[in-house]
Amino acid sequence: MLIEDDIDDEPVLPEDTLASDKEIAEAVAQARESQGVQARLLLAAKFILAKTKELKRTCEPEDLLQEAILSVLLGKRKWRTNRVDFKGLLVGVMRSMASNRGKALTKTSALNLSLEHELPLVGEEQLPHNLEETSADPETTEEKLIRSEQEVFEKSQMAILLAKYEAGSIYRQILDMIRDGFVSHLGVREALGIEESVYRNAWKVLMRAAESLNTCTKEN
């Protein structure tokens, strides 16, 4: 269960307006009645989960959505109504839960001890580890390996998409714009001076490519 020790990592500011239990229950019921909203939230969960290497092996999109709704209902995650609407809240909670849980899963038991001769040689000269430094490092060798694997995995998704399309193509131009920061699709389209229908079709192609990539990496 993701819910067990999930914590709200956003501070409540003095100007924040917190939703009451009744308002939250009403928002959940309204979302439950709207198939359009539900479907969007499940798709969002799918894309969020696809960005985690460890969690997506043990958690389905519907589980992530369920835990996010439960966390909000329980009051573990506060809804600041002045900052975000209910759909936005659930997306934010899912992203935060997936990220926190993904980090937790890379933490391995402190009982996974490494013997001196098992430690990999380090640096260009492949020297043995300085054990004083090793013991002072809170991260075990296995944790480092998993973290580095996760970093490569995260970088690779955008990298693979960029490599898939030729420089100068509309797909590559869109990805290049988004890579450096995303505000809105309208902003990207206007900055590139592309017609709305052309942009829309190109973006759908990129969405499908990313989804197909997510499916491939889940199987690996």
Next chain:
Amino acid sequence: MNTKKTPDENLLDAQLDFIMNGSQKQLDEYLAESGADVEEINRKASLAFDRAMDMHTKAKQAAETLANLSPGEQKIIADNLGIRRSVMTAFREHRVIVASIPKRFLAQLATQLRQTMEATTTALSAPAIQLSGQHKSDQKPDAAPDRVTFEKLLRDAAMTEDGVKELMRDDLDG
């Protein structure tokens, strides 16, 4: 702290913006072109909502049961579980890090409360129910109490070493 987003976080922002804010027509086109089973998506999403609402009801019930225990009931349950009253109080105030509680103990606590283990676990992970007269003037109403591990709680309650070891056993069978 470096808060600059990675290229992949920016990509996810763009994907989520399309999913959550794109027009229904655009989303329908995308789903159709990607061969998605829309009925299955709707079914799974509804199930996620229903399960969350159902678990919320059960967890609320477990939290209320825990909060409304009389002093006599608290003593009986504490004795049955082999813990001190101060540990029981910490459970009632949701001051325990849930992941640190052995499954075996959680199962026993759930049995004592006549609740399911899942409902008990979820209830304990939520902010405590504010009972009337419980609010301290120097504490903000929404301030969460500091949580401690189950083992620390037992040691702070001056339980014997053997008692701590027994309670920290994590096998569900024994």
